[in-house]
Amino acid sequence: MEASSRRAYRALQRSGAPPPAKKPSRAGRNLPAAIGVGVVLGGAVIATALLWAPSFVALVxxxxxxxxxxxxxxxxAGRFNVPVVPVIAxxxxxxxxxxxxxxMLILGYGLVCLAILLWRAVEGPERAIRDIAGGVLIVTYVPLLAAFxxxxxxxxxxxxxxxxxxxxTTMSDTGGYAMGVLKGKHPMAPSISPKKSWEGFGGSVLFSVVAGAISVPLLLGGHWWAGALLGLPVAVFATVGDLAESTIKRDLGIKDMGNLLPGHGGVMDxxxxxxxxxxxxxxxLGVLVPVA
Structure with missing residues (x-):
């Protein structure tokens, strides 16, 4: 059987025909690269969070x-001329x-939004509403939420x-990804993210609940049920967050926000x-596991 396969391959080479294409992975991405990048990023988060809080803040x-x-x-790409300086600030x-x-976070957020408005107003009125809205979207979606x-x-x-x-949160993503690849059959939102399935969402809930039930008593001294209770809404919000970014990318006609992280896309992805x-x-966490 092996000898006949080799003969067939040599005959295919002599004919000049291209070799048969590999079946695309159901994962839809470079899995080894994604795992490697994820381990490095996770290690950086854990090290900075435990060793010196200001280093974690600098990393974020x-x-x-x-x-x-x-x-x-x-x-x-969607013809939004967002004011770059106040957005990055x-x-x-x-x-x-x-x-x-x-x-001070609330006050700072208001000042940044005001700066976006004034900065863009100086450039003239044409398409100003779109550009200001785009800038406020970025500041709300990225630095404001990260500040928590x-x-x-x-x-x-x-x-x-x-x-x-x-x-x-990461276990929610991991569970959704694993169950989606292995068992995903019923699309959750095919017009937004065709690979996201209800089976994957079930995996997100399961992994997130288990991760919460283990980590909260182990790391914070809380009850296991508090961690499990934490996991369910986290899985829901994490899924909504993924779908929200997919909606923005589809509207703009792009696949990824960037290409800085192999196997993941951009930092925003x-x-x-x-x-x-x-x-x-x-x-x-403030309600279920208050600071002693």
Whole structure:
């Protein structure tokens, strides 16, 4: 059998015909590269969160600058002339939230939105509403939501809270991806994300609930049921975050927000679910596992 296969392959080479194309992976991406990048990023988050909180804030701020630039570039594909300077300056909301708390975060967000309005108004009225709306969208979607991670790490047990946040959200993504590849048959939103299935969503819920039930008592000393209760809405919000970014990309006619991270796309493609779940985790951890 093996000898006949070799003869057939040599005959195919002599004929000049191209070899048969490989069947595309159901994963839809470079899985080894994605795993490698994920391990490196996860290690950086854990190390900075546990060793020195300001280093975690600096890491998040750099990521938010890169993600904001990706969003600016993506919106230009849709003919949005977003004011770049005030939008990128919005990344300062992350260290502001860490240093001064939620009140200053709200004030800083309002000032950044005002700066976007004034900056764009100087350039003239043509298409100004679209451009201002695009700038406010980026600042709201990226630095404002990311700033809730800074609020979490500002707590006395902030490093552990960040790890719970990252673990529960990442496990939701992992469970959805694994179950979607292995068992996915019923599309959840085929017009937005054809590969996202209801079976995958079930995997997201399962992995997120289990991750919460294990990590909350282990890292924060809370009840296992509090962690499990945390996992369900996180899976819902993480899925909504992924679908929201997919909606924006489809509307703009792009596949990924960038190409900086092999196997993932851009920084924004890695942050989509984390950004949406950050305010939720900050709120629910404060209620279910209050700081001692």
């Amino acid at each position: 701020t750099v990521a938010i600058v890169l993600a904001s630039l990706e969003m600016v570039t993506a919106l230009r 919005g990344a300062a909301l992350v260290p502001v939230a860490y240093a001064y708390g939620s009140s 991670a800074a609020l979490m790490i500002a707590a006395p047990d902030g490093g552990q809270r960040i790890i719970v946040f990252a673990l529960v 890695r942050l989509d679910s984390l950004l949406i779940t950050a305010p939720l985790l900050w709120l629910l």
